[in-house]
Amino acid sequence: MDYLSRRAREIAPYTAGEQPADRKYVKLNTNENPYPPSPKAQAVLQAFDAGLLKLYPPLEAEALRGAIAAAEGVSPENVFCGNGSDEVLALCLPAFFDEDGAGAAFADITYSFYPVFCAFFGVPYTQIPLEDDFTLDLAKLTAAKAQGVFVANPNAPTGIGIPLAQIEPFVRENGGRVVVLDEAYMPFYGQSAVPLTKTYKNLLVVKTFSKGYALAGMRCGYAIGDAALIQGLCRCRDSFNSYPVDSVCQAVCAAAIGDGAYYAEKNALVVSERERLGRELAARGFFVLPSQANFVFARHAACGGREVYKQLRARGVLVRHFAKPRIADFCRITVGSREQNDALLSALDAFLKNG
C-alpha cells in the first residue's frame, strides 16, 4: 500500500550540496561565505531574550522589512521576507504563474531549483540554451512564450554576470510578464537591479542573507518589487505558513543588513580571492569561466569534472560536480578564505601532473 500522492512519488527533488560527517572537510561546495556574520548581528543573537520565543514572531516582520528597505533604498511595502530565498522563489510560482498558462522560462544551465519548483507547483517551463560561451542571450528569453521568466544574475553555476545596462532593456521588453531576477550572488558583483523596481512594475528582485551576509544557517531571503507583486507573494505565503521568518532570524538579519560596511570589506576579500583562485587554477591547466560570484566554474584540460571532484574529496576538499549535459566536465568551486583556497590548490597539485 502506497500512501503517497502521485506528486510526492513522482517529483525529482533538488539535491543540495553534500554535508558528509565522516571527517572534517574544507567545504567549498555550497557557496557559503568564509567569514563569520557581522559582529553586530552576533551581538543581537547573543542578547536575544529567549523568553520572547513563547510569542509568535511579528507577523509582518516590520523591523526586518524596515531595515531591508533602508539598506536597499525602497519602502517597506516593497519588501517581502521568507525562510531563505528558496522559499521566496518557490512562492513566485503560485503567485505569478497559472498551471494552465504559458509557463515559466529560464536558461538550461541555471539554478537547478527553478525546474524543481515548476514541477512541484505544476507550472510548465521552457529552458533556453545558453550560448557556447555560457552567456545568456536575453533576446532568446524575451522571445520565449511564457507567463514569466527567471534569471539568476550572476548566474549559477557559471558565475557569469549580466551588466545592469542589459537588464533594464530586458525588463522593459518583458513588460507584459513578471521578471524574477535572482540576485543571490549580487554582493560579489555590485550591479543590482533593485533601483529599477521603482520604474518597472513587472520586476521582482530576489536576494538572500545566505551568501553575501554569511548567514546561510539563519534561513532568510527577501524580494523587492512593486507593492502589487509583494501582495501576491503575501497571499500565497498566508495560504501556506503565516510565520516563515522566526523572531531570532528577524532580529539577527535586521542587524546584519544594517552593517553594510563590515560586509563590504569581507566581500571585497572574497572577490580578490576569487581573482587569485582563477589565476591559480588557470596556471594548473583549468579553463575558468569569468565569475562575478563567490565561486568559480572550472574545467580541467585533461582531468574530467567527476574525477576532479572525487580526487579532491579523497583529499578532504569538497567541491560541487553536476552530472549534467554540457557541464559534466566542470566543477563549481566556492571561493573560501585564503587558507581554504590554498588547501584546495595543494590538493589539486597532489594529483594533477604537468598543469
Ligand SMILES: *Cc1c(COP(=O)(O)O)cnc(C)c1O
Ligand atoms: C544559494 C542560492 C539561492 C538560495 O539561497 P537561500 O539560502 O535559500 O536564501 C537562490 N538562488 C541561487 C541562484 C542560489 O545560488
